[in-house]
Amino acid sequence: MNRNGRKWWRTNKHKLEPARQNSPSPYAHLTLSKETKENLQTLQDIYSKCSDVIFRPFYIGKTIKAHVVFISGLCTVQDVDQYVLTPLMQANENEFPDMEQMAEQVLAVSRIKNLATIADCIEEIGSGNPVLLWEGEERALSLGLAKWEKRNIEEPSAEVGIRGPREGFTETLDVNTSQIRRRIKDPALKMERMKIGGYTQTEVIVAYMEGIVDQTLVEEAKARLNRIQIDGILESGYIEEMIEDNPASPFPQLKDTERPDTACSALLEGRVVILVDGTPFALIAPVTFFALFQAAEDYYQRYIISTAIRWLRYLFLGISLLLPSLYVAIITFHQEMVPTSLLISMAASREAVPFPGLVEALLMEITFEALREAGVRLPKQIGAAVSIVGALVIGQAAVDAGLVSAPMVIVVAITGIANFMVPRYSVGTAVRLLRFPIMFLAGTLGLLGVMLGLIAIVVHLCTLRSFGVPYLSGISPLKPKEWKDILYRSPWWAMKTRPHFTGEFNQYRQAPDQKPGPERSEDP
Amino acid sequence: MKRILLTLLMMSLLFLGGCWDRTEINDLAIITGAAIDAADDNQIELSVQVFIPRALSAGRGSTSSGGNLTLVKSAKGASIADAIALLQTKIPRKIFWGHCEVFIFGEDMAKRGIAEEMDFLVRHPQPRERAYMFVSKGKAAKTLELRPELERYSSEVIREMSDMHIGMLVTIIQLKEMLRGKSNAAALPLIDVMPPPNEAKGLETAPYIMGTAVFRKGKMVGEINEKATRGVMWIRGEVERYTVTAKLKNVQGTVSLNPIHSDIKFIPSIRNGQWQMTIKAKTEGDVVQNGTNLDMSNPEMIKLVEKAFQQDIEDRIELALKQVQHEMKADIFDFATDFYREYPQEWKAAKNNWDEIFPNVKVITDIHAYVRRPGLVTLPGGIPEEEVREK
């Protein structure tokens, strides 16, 4: 330990250069000068060896030297030619006293911004807007012509539904915000923009409903986002890991969604939605454990069926987590717990298996996980082949060869299917992972081990919070009012209040007493 | 990082310690039934029926009738626990009692007394509380060796039979309660081996329940046949599925009924030192066969049938009482508890000479039988309409 009280192995780290930070920008001290040449030189230095940046010199009218700087591919050349170069070159420069008036009268571009510093110019150029530099002006002009190739709006692939809107978010932030705005037209929908990532300068939007959301939640979200100092944000997963409450947990503490309707419903419940440029996955906070079991479709189909399906999900969550461990515990520790005839069949099928129960289970589960992972990563055509081979390998052939018992194959298959019942992929993976330690516990301590593992998981869930909201909120701490969306999906006319944890100010989401019935239509 | 290391360390500790209670199914000898016989020198002989998993896995579910699914091993010892220790040396797998649902005492063993061996069955954590207890006519071990045609092994046969409540059904817990109860008497179903259809198929037969063994103070004191057993079961309120066939007075042929529901009440009373027990029974039944020429839709005819029904039950009860109460003097009906409940003070005084009191308890039967439904046809099914008696 050295004098500073730091441990020796940590001192090294402090010698490293700190990561590039959000602000101030390294070019902040550079201002635009009156000499275009100078400005141009600075920009060209900054963008040296950037083959995609185009500097186009031209004259406004006949005399004023000007430059337009843009990145090819981030805006259309035709637009620049048609709306910028053509009118400016044909204009009579003497008619206009300064740049501002000229822009107002000549440039057929709706979004125009005055820029005062080099840093501003860089930001605009980086965003795809051509920047106009002008002889004799201390300012530059950004022209909102950014336009690039983007993916079309498609059906969200990670959250598919039978009923409900088919469009999903895309990689383009503006498209995503427009999808939300189209659904919530009220100006109470606020979208605060910020940039995160030293190099990537990724745009992040914090969206919330003013008047519904708890303002401290918004402040907390913004504060946590502002704390992030990183070189780049490529996906909302980066942000998720930087702002969650407990990083040492397999469970997601923010909900990610690809669906604008899910994002909007979260907004209306008083949650905060964080949209990140470059990814179709938006983040929703705060979230409870049970909210992760709500699929968008639950709210579109009949509530009775949704309730039943929700319970099916809870049941299969348990199966997905515990079935292999219970099987191992029972066949190696508590053989008296199965009915005699079942035990006899199991004993018969296990007779030739050379592995102990735990090893057999691990073998099968790991093989299954590998097959599944391989299926996700492989191109679609090969993926099908893998699943066929997998089915044969871990199914029929393994049983015939006497390597595994038939009940084990059934257990693994049911477990695998059960895992797909969880509508959120992120929770599903957490459960998949936790299955293995519990299996080990089951193999050493039997049912006691399973129970200990389960208790440990529940205690862990009890310690978790998502933006201050207890993770198991609704069940523990007990809030019977929240059961309307946990134990059952109550019909819309009965879903009177917003979730309690955030919607304190504007609790009621609808007028009372709206239960439909035949007699209503006869009322005058 | 430190945390992860710590967790890994603890996990590995768990494994280093080994898996103490772990037993693979492949290493278990699953016992499906056990027989306890008396042997010389006050020893006992324990025989167990062990399930052979390989026999089932070879046939993939469908067992060929020829293959033997179980094997029987025996060992002698001073007690069950002692015999098991010896038995374990003869079986390469760990003896597992968790699925043993049938325990059979040999007749000699039962006469010698079963109290000592009961202790093992209730103390050891493996045998099930709901395992069924039997006494076998002759040696008990022979029952286990049978190869029944319908079920997979012989102990399954008697278990299934008991489940149908053809004879008495006594579980370990119930037997324990009887032995420790106030009446000091117990009854167990008595089984015997059905004679094989021919000599060649010596073992291909099944056991069946032939009556009841009666115990007093933990020792078998006698047996009653199937007919009297029915009476005992009537008194104990255990009759569930048994067809009563009654002969009507002054009418040719018999009528059979299926009791659907019966309700038994014991009303004890002590008057002038005379202990008296009234058995009130109410039973309902459906006609299943009408071998007479009576019209079953006629309420008056039904009255006749009801009377015969009633008489038949009374006869059975009396038969049972005669044999059990007066000959064997064993209170297997647990009158003692009923007296205790109604007359706790008197019971306390008489507790110690209950054995003398019981045979002298006056039993009054009060049976009400009702026929509720005539079945699917009203008139006798097999005779011309003219011959049907309407009055």
Place this chain on the structure above:
Amino acid sequence: MLEKGKISAFQMAVLMYPTIVATALLTVPSITAAYADNDLWLSPIWASLIGFVTVLVVDALHRRYPQKTIIQYSEHILGKLLGKAFGAFLMLLYVLLTALVVRIYAEFLVGSFLTQTPIVVVISTMLLLCAFAVRGGVEVIARAATAFSPFFVLPLLLLIVLLFTDFQLDRIFPIMADGVGPSLKGALIPQGWFTEYMLLAFLLPFLTDREKGRKWGVLSVFAVMLTLLISNLIVLFLFGTDVATMLYPLMAAARYVSFADFFENLESLVMAIWIMGAFIKISVFYYATALGSAQLLNLSDYRPIVLPLGFLITLFSFWSIPSLMETSKFDVAVFPFLGPLVLTLLPLLLLLLSFVRPARQEGKSS
């Protein structure tokens, strides 16, 4: 304050319920039956009386010294030296009680399910888990208890449904054949469990709705009484007075289940209840011990002493009790007297003293 978490009065009641019931459910019916015969179902009613008294005494103390645990106000009432001595004695007792609970928990598992597993493994895994929860604070324990509570009540109801056909309701007669005597004698044992409500002295200061503390405390005692009554009735209807000879009658009842030839041998259900209940019970005792000890030693945080205390408890669970017979002897012969004496009478004495010498503390605390 050592503990920053807050719980509601309802959560406190939910927390106390398994804390008392968990171990009582399994062992008490048979001990009660030994004295009360078929009046064993009456005993919890008498026994609960002392529970009500304890709750009221502790609550009254709490009202006089809000936001303080018994360790802190005993110093005010008894003076520094005597108060510390009292606190030390109490903490020692709590370590011992926790160790005893741990031992009973392990004894059941090892005796009925894991016959070959060394008891130290069963004890240490559980204590490790509890330490994890205790470090999370009272909030986490309370939330875990709330999450588990349905799994605690439902199996009991399930047992009733599945066993109903086997019940012999007339086993309840004769009611009070020998007067109230036997059932009162039977109540001697369960009342020890009810005195454990003194734990409230460690929980009341952390309530968000302090005025409801008494109401929910009393309700919790009532729920415990009802549960014991029902479980006693189950085993009585099923086994009659034979209950007295069984070590764990409720488990025997679960093993007796046979429904539709498939729902058989539900002892795993009992085991699950047992582990969950024991977890909460041990956590609460452990938490009270850790918190109290930290306050006794004027520490700024109780978390650092959680693991050392766990080690101490593990040691005590071996040293203090050589065998199961010894444990039940303690249950029968020592705890029924020790419990009310220390856990009810001493707080009552404190309360009386606080009235006798009010001026002194008033001056100090204000």
